[in-house]
Amino acid sequence: NAGVMQNPRHLVRRRGQEARLRCSPMKGHSHVYWYRQLPEEGLKFMVYLQKENIIDESGMPKERFSAEFPKEGPSILRIQQVVRGDSAAYFCATTAASTDTQYFGPGTRLTVL
């Protein structure tokens, strides 16, 4: 996973609760991409952030989902009022500014009961 960290690795939430997923880029990387993988499906792009900026959020659901990448600390994907359909693996990938090779973190597996 080339040093990209995600936590927690597994997260269980009940319907209506909030889920916070964290992604720490590998050293030297300032671009973060979030992807969601539903069971038996391919990865789908959600959002692309640079430090303190959302560059592309075209893949984010319009409600309940938000993302940030503050100046200090990890990028956070926040899901409010989770529903069973949010159960999936959420991966982040990071890249340095001058390259398009994305390195993926180990993912967070969210289960909504």
Place this chain on the structure above:
Amino acid sequence: RKEVEQDPGPFNVPEGATVAFNCTYSNSASQSFFWYRQDCRKEPKLLMSVYSSGNEDGRFTAQLNRASQYISLLIRDSKLSDSATYLCVVNKLGGSQGNLIFGKGTKLSVKP
């Protein structure tokens, strides 16, 4: 038409076999192409980038046909450890950065 479409699989092959995966993409402006490998319940890992001239890395050969918008991956002398899902991936923006569009993947199972 799906943005990235792959052979549905699964491919079940014996050790030592040669196996080929195909992929087509819909956006003619795409500039970057990759094959990723994903093991069960793990993150995708870059296998190789794909260049117009074709490229080879050991037992793996990737080809790109821009005119047909077609990408292929050839694995020679399959090993048990090659068992995984192979993801065809295209860069959406066509530039050096951008979100990646993933195919659903083709599952390969190499048997003894």
